[in-house]
Amino acid sequence: MNNIENVSIKIQTGVYGQFRNLNNTAWYALGEYVDNAVQSFENNKSRLLEANDNNYQFEVRINIDKENDIIEIYDNAAGIDIDNFQRAFEPANIPIDNTGLHEFGMGMKTASIWLADFWSVRTAALDEDEERLVEFDLKKVLKEEKELLEVVNVKKDMTTHFTLLTLTQLSKNAPSNHQIDKIKRHLLSIYRKFIRKGDMKLFINNEELIYEEPEILKAPFYNSPNDEPIEWKKEINFSTGKYKVNGFIALLSTMSTNKVNGISLFRRGRVIEGSHDEKYRPKALCGQVGSPRYKRIFGELELEGFAVSFNKGSFQEQDDLEALMEALKTEISSKDFDLYNQAEKFIKPKSIEDNKTVGKNILNTIKKTYDRENLKTQLDNSIKQIENKVLEANNEIFYKKAETIDSHEDIIELKGEKYKLILELITEAKISDLYSISTIEDELFTQKIIYKINLAHPFFTRFEKLKKEEDYQPILLIIRSLVLAEIIAPSQGTKGAGNVRLNFNSFIKNL
Known part of the structure; x- marks a missing residue:
């Protein structure tokens, strides 16, 4: 008979009260229970199958009922056996094998106290004849400075196995009803590998969570549109020093800006950083916020060699992690499979039906807003401004005084001539032009051309x-094309090419 009379919870009891103030989220707290259940399943797969005549499905069920002040977490893994029962309740008693998901020996305790004042654990370990119940009353533990909790032992069948945690007297950290959907999405994202393989079924409030795989882009390389489509997914198997990374980086078929794009970083099969709408988006891989690359790159990377934070919500060696992402940039930029540039430069062609719909909507809008008299006035005003030399002179003065917000340089070749193109962004309401061009002599180039775009x-x-x-990118590309057109026009016999810019600036302001 494996009868346990009590378990030790020895620690300076005041520490328990501080668990409530830990920086945590509801999904990471609930994830601690899932971690324990998954590890119990992983450690006992063959025994669980044998005990159930090979008719066994591992399940974790979380029920959150804030109105009735209760949260329940149930799993049908192998239970907490006699060898681990004492350790499970002693704070910071690290498991003998800490290479799994319950590595710190603190998860269940800290999560339970973070979520509730009163919690209990009822567990039946496979191949044991005792079911055990422990209750933890935080207020009573603090008041009486308790170091031991009573264990209630009840006889059971040797093949019965489960663990049930019940939390009541919920704290302010406990999730509200409107947070449940977000918790579902985070836990589904965190444990997707176990769910994807069919190893685990995860239920929240009796709803089974099913992971939907993002659709991967299948298209030709951006500069070879007539080639055969390629599936833009790159398998990653890379190591540097003590660090290893395996997984994939791919491109989304449809660009996204919040939940799907970005990287999920795994360790030991579960997400550490990058669950649901909190994806990891390193600039080295994903580029600037809002760029096509940012919206299209996604992936799953399993990391080895990195330590994790106490609540398993982040990796510790952030500088090394960023260096690893820089190295991966090279991996996805190879000439034979340039996923990096495909992400930035590929434009998904619209279908004929899409174009027809857009075209009809454009013309309907024009017809509704068309005003013949107003158009005549706008055109007259534009012609007057084109012929206004004082206005042109004032613009020149204000351009010289305008402060440059930022700039970008390009070196380009046109018809055998090399040009240095400098874009400067300014914001000056007194300037009537949308953009300007000025040229500077330079020994290294045919011309050095500065074009300024006025964001005001x-x-x-x-x-x-x-x-x-x-939102500004298409407009900036149009202006850049106008600048290039003006540069090349003289070589085609065009005189006074700058008049097009002068006229354009006037019409775009008034129309």
């Missing part, structure tokens, strides 16, 4: 949708 121009302030940096 009425064209930008007229449209409310122009809020994020990606």
